[in-house]
Amino acid sequence: MNEIAKPAQRSRAAKWSRRGFIGAGVLAGGTLLIGVAVRPGNPVGKLGSLVAGGQGEQLINSWLKIDADNIVTAIVPHCEMGQGAHSVLAQMLADELDADWSLVRVMQAPADGSYVVTDTIRGFVAQGTLGAPDWLEPTWNGLFTRIGRLADGMITGGSSSVRTTGQHTMRIAGAAARQMLVGAAARAWGVPAAEITTAGSVLSHKASGRSAPYARFAAAAAEEDMPQTPALKAPGDYRLMGTDAPRTDIPAKVNGTASFGIDAVVTGQTMTYAAVRRAPVPGTRVAKMDASAAKAMPGVLQILNMGDFLAVVADSYWQAQQALNAITAEYTAPESSIRSSQDQFARFSAALDEAGEAGGKEVIALGDAKGAMAGAARKISADYQVPYLAHAPLEPMNATVWVRDGKCEIWTSTQVPLMARSAAAKALDISADDVTMHHPLLGGGFGRRLEVDYVIMAARIGQATGYPVKMIWSREEDTQKGLFRCADMSRFTGGLDARGRLVAYNNVFTQRNDPADACDCAFYDIPNKSIRVAEAELHLPFAAFRSVDHSQQAFFIESFIDEAAQAAGRDPLEFRLAMLGQSPRHKAVLEKAAAMAGWSTRPAAGRGRGIALTESFGTIVAEVVEVDMSSGKPRATNVWCAADPGFAMNPDGFRNQMEGGIVFGLTAALYGEISLRDGAVEQGNFHDYKLLRMDECPAIAVEIINGKHEKLGGAGEPGLPPVAPALANAIFAATAKRIRALPISKHFA
Amino acid sequence: MMKLTINGKVTAVDVDPAMPILWVVREKLGLTGTKFGCGMALCGACTVHLDGRPVRSCSTPIAEAEGKAITTIEGVAGPEGELSKVQQAWISEQVPQCGYCQSGQIMAATALLRDNPSPSDADIDAAMAGNLCRCGTYVRIRRAIKVAAGLEPAKGAPQTGSAQA
Structure with missing residues (x-):
């Protein structure tokens, strides 16, 4: 003006x-x-x-x-x-x-x-x-x-x-x-x-x-x-x-009226449905396809070879999927030499070997780790590893699009509606202002829906059709072709002094994403530390997974702390408490979980209890898991969880999130594994990518320490990290068998 | 044309008899409360009742439903929308998180309580083991089933919460 x-x-x-x-x-x-x-x-x-x-x-x-x-x-x-x-x-x-x-x-x-x-x-x-x-x-x-x-x-x-x-x-x-x-x-x-x-x-x-x-x-x-x-x-x-x-x-x-992305209807329009198949190995493309049988199948409207994926558009999703199943295709050769899970872990192992005790990129350097290690009365070392994981929300990836007259309307479950809008606009070469987003309830996100790959695919299909189309991934597509929690390997050396205190801590791992401090257990009083990352190539694309780096780091760190306690000949709880002199809130949380579990009492024959303490997303959580090994296979019977989020705005909702995080974490600890064969993901559906079921779900007790602090912690993720190490530590307590590689079920097959 | 009885109403649809019930109710009849999760009868999100028996609608052809009564989650409440005991318990115990699997959970629990009005923990585990919940609400589902069965008192959360706008 x-x-x-x-x-x-x-x-x-x-x-x-x-x-x-x-x-x-x-x-x-x-x-x-x-x-x-x-x-x-x-x-x-x-x-x-x-x-x-x-x-x-x-x-x-x-x-x-x-x-x-x-x-x-x-x-x-x-x-x-x-x-x-x-x-x-x-x-x-x-x-x-x-x-x-x-x-x-x-x-x-x-x-x-x-x-x-x-x-x-x-x-x-x-x-x-x-x-x-x-x-x-x-x-x-x-x-x-x-x-x-x-x-x-x-x-x-x-x-x-x-x-x-x-x-x-x-x-x-x-x-x-x-x-x-x-x-x-x-x-x-x-x-x-x-x-x-x-x-x-x-x-x-x-x-x-x-x-x-x-x-x-x-x-x-x-x-x-x-x-x-x-x-x-x-x-x-x-x-x-x-x-x-x-x-x-x-x-x-509870009455079927909640509307998720997959429930989208384009009012007044005839709906069509797309089934898709991506090339099986990341980075590869469709080289050849034979759709002659599919073309003749009922309900089929269009068959699309999009280069990086195939799509069949039909009158119903079932018809589209049937026709897609009838298409044979060949794909370009993968460029990566990582063909199997063994190849992937060999990369990690080589990176750790190369880094040694001082190489890689420094993340934390505290005191004199090298000197303290040299002077330690006793040294311990251990390697841990975790596999790739799929997020597997029960609502598979899907998006409904209608592209017409240079504009696009999208209905989809997403954690990032504006990013989805921009990504679709870019794929269609139109302005983001010409893309209208509808983003209803999500049938699970867990980080998977921070990515917009599926929205882009749907937009491209919609561009090809010009009429409204709902793309739905099959469970197999969802398990095999998306983005994943990274696999990783972590190597520790610890030095104990004559009194059994952990005085030197040397750690190197290969994957670091977020949060930046997930690889450190700063609340423990360990005077000399060297924490480093030695980056190694990942075969599968990465997406943040519930609790992100904490989902693997907590298993690494709290397993190693448990091994240190064992080496020191100390009770795992007492060993940890002795390192929490500077962290009164963490100490209170750990003591609370132990009291809930009756830590000082002996578990029944064939059973063991393990404990773990983490802080993630501003919330301190300790969990005790009791495992029953009497059948020869681990069965988690109880989880006691104490959490300090500063203040819980809705305590029941917070407890629900802790319960959910624990079940999610148990699934990952016991069963979760995405493995590679010929460069492609081996698992496909819930028979070989198992989720914890009702009959395997332990009793879970959650108590909140409500300190009415002004600074609050989160709820969605912090319940997950402690449960895998607590379970592995419980198995050790019951059997003297130390689990250093997830998933646990593979050790008891 | 195939004659179907869904939630007490008779309707006719023109579909391939091999098409799974799931896609008929979702796409042809607009009843989207029944969910697609796996397509292989592994997760239970698609559970509906056929003559009161729980079936996995993703793997059951619509032809099998001819002459039988199909009940979906939309048909669980009474004619005026009055919630069933199971649905009420799901609210009082604040069970759902994302909610995607809960239609199937409620259908499975409803069938369980019809056959076995006072289920033990083992009965509940056995009847519900086919229904996955990725958010991990199993502990609450277990308790809500007992509340619905009258075996445990409701936690006392008001039944009249706010609704989604």
């Missing part, structure tokens, strides 16, 4: 620009730094059309709206994949808003740059900037919002929703909206705002006896100035936070 606005206009423009600065970011101390007002006629009114619902709704800001029936809808930017983020983020907003939980609904925020999760991006990109000084916050928020938009940062991962978006956005949005409602009521009633109280979605003024539901002042509230510093509740004032508020998404999940 070049012309100078008149004073009245200028003041209004200033107000708009403040409100229009999208990307609400807030400080734990309670300062609202950036608010977004969205309502009809607003300069950022584009959002209004994206999140609008029924008549009489009033958007108070971009994170919540209130309708005429006094229903509050929290607009949640994270995806719901079972972790309960939708519900708990709404719970946090509703508490600050003093809303009646039974009148709260949740809406998935649309895939739009306005809903980048600024604080999650901050958590990923620049750890430690959350909780920065007040004066710095606006700069940080502006910066990370911009980064977030550039990076399509609408991400659900890293066990981060509650501790970033929940703490720094949803609570502020609720508190700001509450203050605006109070302001509007105060004006209308002609009373001081300070005299108005709020509870259960109702405003009250005691002295005059007036009260009104929020809905009555929703429109007026939207005209109030967005408070820049809404006060947040102190823990003593929480009404919903810290309670087991029932999850909003569960009712629809």
Whole structure:
């Protein structure tokens, strides 16, 4: 704008620009730094059309709206994949808003740059900037919002929703909206705002006896100035936070009405379905195909050779898959010389050999590891290894697309809707603005749906058809052709002093992704450390897996600590406790798990107990596993889990995540293995890629240590890491057999 | 045309008799509560009832359903949407995480309790071992079945939660 606005206009423009600065970011101390007002006629009114619902709704800001029936809808930017983020983020907003939980609904925020999760991006990109000084916050928020938009940062991962978006956005949005409602009521009633109280979605003024539901002042509230510093509740004032508020998404999940990506229907259009087959070895392509038999099969509409994959489009998915099965194909020769799992582990082993005791890239160097090792009274060493793993969410990869007139509409389960949008746009050579995303509930994510490979494939199929098509991967495609938790190998040497203390710690492994500190057990007081990574080629493409590096590192580290305890002739619990003098919270968690398990009592004959302690995604977790070896094969009978997340916003939801992480981790520990033959994945379906079943599931007890800390830990991932080492350690306790390679079941075949 | 009875309603579909029940109910009848997980009767996500017996709809041809009553997850609640005891227990015990397998879990549990109103832990394990849950809600499923059977009290979470908008 070049012309100078008149004073009245200028003041209004200033107000708009403040409100229009999208990307609400807030400080734990309670300062609202950036608010977004969205309502009809607003300069950022584009959002209004994206999140609008029924008549009489009033958007108070971009994170919540209130309708005429006094229903509050929290607009949640994270995806719901079972972790309960939708519900708990709404719970946090509703508490600050003093809303009646039974009148709260949740809406998935649309895939739009306005809903980048600024604080999650901050958590990923620049750890430690959350909780920065007040004066710095606006700069940080502006910066990370911009980064977030550039990076399509609408991400659900890293066990981060509650501790970033929940703490720094949803609570502020609720508190700001509450203050605006109070302001509007105060004006209308002609009373001081300070005299108005709020509870259960109702405003009250005691002295005059007036009260009104929020809905009555929703429109007026939207005209109030967005408070820049809404006060947040102190823990003593929480009404919903810290309670087991029932999850909003569960009712629809018990009657068949919950809608997942695979359930997409393009309204008013005839649906078609695509089955796909990728080349079996990463990097290879279709060299030749014979589809003559498939062409003649009923329902077949199109057969596509896309180079890197084949697709059959038909009237039904079953017909498409039948026809695909009838296609024979040959593929180009793989370039990688890794043909088998043995080849893969030989690469790892060679990299570790080459690195020796000092080579590779240094990750942690503490004290004098070399000197301490030389002076150690006793040395131990051990190699551990883990195989590739498939994520295997029960909803296979799928996406529905409709490409027409230079535009594309996509329906898919994804943890990264904006990245999916950009990837599809790039594949189709159109603008991301011409791609509309619909991203309903996820039938499991676990990191797999941080990747967009399947969305790109569907977009390319849709481009070829021009009509709506739903691509669904078979379970075999999903198990064999996607991206994987890496295989890895880790080598340790430890030095014990004359008193049996672990004084030297030397470790080198080959795969390092995320989080950066997953390879260290910093909470243990080990004075001299050398931790290094000696990178080695991976044959299969990598995708983050629930708890990422912790999923293998915890097994390596806590198995080795157990071996050190054994070498020192100490009880595994006592050995660990002796190293936790500087880590009182970790010590308390470990003691709690041990007490729950009755560690000091002897297990029944044929049984053993193992223990492990980890910290991941800000949450400290200790688990004790009891294993029954009386049949000759391991059966986990009990898991006792103690966890300190700082504060659990929804304790029951947190426990559910610990339980889930434990089962997920037991599957990986006992059965999980993706192996290679001729460069391709050998496993195909749940008969040879086994998941833990009900009759193998142990009794699980979870206790939360709720210290009411301001800094919160995550929930989705931290339950997983300790369970594999605790189980392996339990097997050692019962049998004196040390498991150094997963999966465990292979040792008892 | 094939005449089918689904959730108490008679309907006719024109499909290949070899097509699995799963794809008929999902694609032709729009009942998407029944899920595709493996296609080989290994995961149980597709479980429906045929004359009250649980079957894996991904591996059962629609021809086998002719003349029988098919019940899907959409037909478990009463005519006014009143939830069954199993569904209520699934809410009170806050069982689902992602929820994708839960239609199949509820169909399996419903069939179990019809045959065996007071199942032991071993009965539950045996009846439910065919239904995978990747999120790992087994502990809660076990408890919810006992709650539905009246063997354990409900945890007391209100039955009237908020719904998804």
